[in-house]
Amino acid sequence: MDFNFTEEQDMVRDGLSRMVREQYGAEERRQLIATDAGWSREVWSQLAELGILGMSFSEEDGGFGGGAIDSMVVMEEFGKGLVVEPYVPTVVCAGGFLKHAGTAAQKEEHIGGIVSGERVFAFAYAEPRGRYDLANLETSAKKDGGDYVLNGHKAVVIGAPWASHLVVTARTSGEQTDKQGISVFIVDKSAEGVTTRDYATVDGRRASEVYFENVRLPADALIGEEGNAFPLIERVTDEAIAAQCAEACGAMKVAHAMTLEYAKQRKQFGVPIASFQVLQHRMVDMYTEYECSVSMTYLATLRLEKEERERKQAVSAAKVRVGQAAHHIGEEAIQIHGGNGMTDEYAIGHYFKRLTIFDSEFGNIDHHMKRHIALASG
Amino acid sequence: MNLEFTPEENAFREEVRAFIEENHPKHLEGMGNREDMSPEDMTAWHKILGKKGWSAPAWPVEYGGTGWDATQRYIWSEENARVGTFMPLPFGVSMVGPVIYTFGNEEQKKQHLPGILSGEEWWCQGYSEPGAGSDLASLKTTAVRDGDHYVINGQKTWTTLAQHADWGFFLCRTDPDAAKPQEGISFILVDMKTPGVEVKPIKLIDGGYEVNETWLTDVRVPVENLVGEENKGWTYAKFLLAHERSGIAGVARSKRGVEKLREIAAAETLEGKPLIEDFDFARKVSQLEIDLAALEITELRTLAGEQAGKGPGPESSILKIKGTEIQQRLTELTLEAVGSYGTPMYGSIADHGSNEYQIGPDYAQHSAATYFNMRKTSIYGGSNEIQRNIITKMILGL
Structure with a gap:
């Protein structure tokens, strides 16, 4: 058992984290998503240059020999900055189909373009x-x-x-x-x-x-x-879910930190609202939900290569648990931000919206609960 | 990053499994309810492990630990849960033992560690008082120096299994004038046979007598029984609580508990079908299983951190909160699963003479009592609200 990341993974995280911080601040993102295109080709090219788009492909397919853990690292950082660029559709989904079932010609045709950033998939x-x-x-x-x-x-x-x-x-x-x-x-x-x-x-x-x-x-x-x-579609979808759980973890981490910071600054009754125990305990529960989500994301990611039943059970469990946490943290973050949380101006609302929609992608809580139950009894 | 066991770890699992199978008394398998157990039963496995040298895996090797790493200890607890062994009580091995080897003097180590390891020395915990629960630092029991002795006066409560204890570790106020209440407290070991120590059982809502009031009236204790420095007891008490919390999640037991719950729900019927096929009930079980998976990985992450050199930190408060919530939910669902046969009070049949006849299936016998009893878990060891205060301070930095 080992919960350590490799040196390369730590380096990628650091590099990506810097890039997101410097180029993907709340204001930059607001401007970006308001453009006609709604995304940044420039950012996408930079991701290619940093090797991010090729990380999870094998060397013989033209990538850098990584896998799902690399995608987890990437998506967590994406989640922190609410990065909109289509890593999951392109690298995890299209890339997944090509890796698992593509012919040599198909890999040749598409993977190079994915890694270089020229070919974008949905x-x-x-x-x-x-x-x-x-x-x-x-x-x-x-x-x-x-x-x-x-x-x-x-x-x-x-x-x-x-x-x-x-x-x-x-x-x-x-x-x-x-x-x-x-x-x-x-x-x-x-x-x-x-x-x-x-x-x-x-x-x-x-x-x-x-x-x-x-x-x-x-x-x-x-x-x-x-x-x-069908089994291939389920497999790739499970890989996408694991990656998006990591994205949700990144977004939850920031939403929690923003809420804590806000509660320390915001004064009512002459004191910071963070001094109220009723809010402290709610922020502790948000933190606990986040930690449980990180654990479930690890579980799902590290079970992706297991036999089908074990993989599905872990992925569905993660999707349920992270979905619940995403709703909880998003809603609590808005509540603790008070009226300011309702404004478009504050970044927290944007995290709330992403965390809300996370649940309905690739099957919501109820869907995955049913799958979990069916696997437990079957 | 991976969740796999190495071949060495799998071999270790085989070894401990074989040991448990050969040595654990068969009649004690699955005994989870202290009500049915004699004091001898409660220490039987501890004594066997003591002889093997396995009673305190987490201790440093020089004091009698096994030298197992966190993963091995995790495997050990899983294998014990599989059989349902009654593990050594925490008061000696998990609580006072680490305090003694960390802060105690050589004499104290020599006097107590062997008995704690062997299971011959039974310990109880004198922390809470009627007026000092969550606000433990407000405790009033006093220890006043009189020559070579402390004279202890006061009342402790919730002293678990003190009726069987040989020794107790007590928090006593030695400096009533200290600037802060935490600063005037000392950690003192008391022989429970000392004149003036009186233990009165408290009947709990499950019908059992697990805890006691412990009265101390002019109890004379040699000053050698002070652990560490006078008035520094709060530091040792906090150290102990963090140690207590780290094993408190009970993941392996809860995993076994979910398996049992599934067996019960397969045996019970609802509208002509096994209860477990009822979607509403199955959903509750799956949710519990999912929450337990999250707790398990969180505990493994914490253990990995400890292995890398971090002591039990504030993360153990998360394990305490989630672990106890899950333990409680498990007993709640078990009670729900047995339906009406959760109602009869165990051992209350008035059919004159026959003691073989029981009401309802085996698995229903203690379901209500266990549910009632397990409400304690979110109260003891620092209530779950106190755990949230700890996280607020230590992790949120407020």
Whole structure:
């Protein structure tokens, strides 16, 4: 058992932490997310230069030989600065599919571009009627000669406005909720028949509704085995959850620290409100929730390579626990900030919003509680 | 970073598991309820471990510890929980022992450490008083120097299992004029057979007699029984409390407890199906399991920190709060799981003569009493509110 990070990981954390502090302050972020693009290509290029985008790929795939622990380190720092750039969709999700199931040609085609920052992905898996069920798919990909023809509508695809490529889950056979008959494709967003409606999200990011109308995909757009992609989708989604738990931990840590600082400054009844025991104990409980979340994030991350059941159990447990903590810390932070917490001007509200939306990504508390129960009894 | 055990650690697990299987008395397996246990039962495993040299794994080797690292100690507690052993009581091994080897003199070490290790010397804790609970520093029991003796007068309370104790460690006020209440307190060892020591059992809400009032009337104690310096007892008391808290999470026991809860919920039925298949109940069990997983990793992180040279710090307060909340929740869900058979009072059957007949299933027998009893956990060892005060001060820096 070992809870130490490697020297490289410590270095990456320090470098990233400095970059986020210096370039991603609350005011810079506010300006950035208000621009037309809503993200910074410059930041993305810097991440590539720092080697952040290539960390979690193996050396033979063109990366630097790291893995999920590296993504955890990165995402925790992203969480501290509420960084919007699409590390999870591009590196963890698209990167994950390529690492686990990509052919040599597919890796060659895409990983270099991810590592260099030139190729940006979004992961189009959710559908308007599917809620959190990854297998509930109306999007279809029908074989037509050597090609596939893709039709459907993907919902709230995070980062899609910034992406050049999409990873899309689609049904190649079977009924709407079957776990069999699901396949994964890489789709060039500029392909004919792909349209998007782009919008801002409440937590400062950008997303799209993505529509596919008779989009012709060549056979080599398929990643992994046709019809048998569901376990792969679950695996990559679990990896994304672990990374986002780390992001939530970073955001919770800052939200707690900001709240503590505010309570020390803010005076009422002639004294700092931090001197009130009723608020002290609430801030202690926030701290405890944060510590438990860090523990669960470690657990999920370190179980990603275990056999399926153990991995899923740990990831669902983490998603439940961190989701609960995220709501708790976000709401308490606003309450202790009082009226100022309600203003757009104070940074805390932005942390609250990100921590709120965290729960509904890749399955919320109820969804993962159900999965945890099913795994415990099965 | 990893959560794996090394081959050496797995071999260690095999070794201690085999030892427990061969040496732990079978009739004591799973005995968690002190009500059913004689004093001999309560010290049986301690004495076996004492002979093996394993009764105080966390102690420095020079004083009789095993030299196991934090991971090995964790494995040790897991293996004990698996069988449900009754571990050595904390008052000697976890509380006064570390105070004596850290702050005591050579004579005190020689006199007491062997008996604490072997289980022959039974200790109790004289901290709380009727007027000094969370505000422990307001304690009033006095020790007045009279030649080669201290003369102790006062009343202690909640002295756990003092009715069996050979020795007690008492916090007494030796300087009533100190500037701060914490500064006039001394840490004194008292032979419980000394004239003037009187122990009166207190009946608790679970029906048991676990704790006592301890009255001290003109108790003459040799000055050699003072630990460390006079009026420095508060420092030793705090040191002891941090040690007490670090083992208090009870993760391994709670893990075993959740397994038992699942067994009970599989045996109970609701609307013709096992209770555990009821979504509402299953959800509560899963939530408990998830909270326990978070506690477990948090404890392992703390242990890793201790291994790296940090002593038990304020993080142990988090372990105390979360650990006791989970222990309580476990007994609450167990009581809920047994349904109506949580109601009969154990041992109260009026059917004249037969003592074999019991009401309800085995697993229901102590469910209510245990639930009632476990409310103590968020009160003792520094109440969970006091733990929050500690975190406020030590971690939040307020």
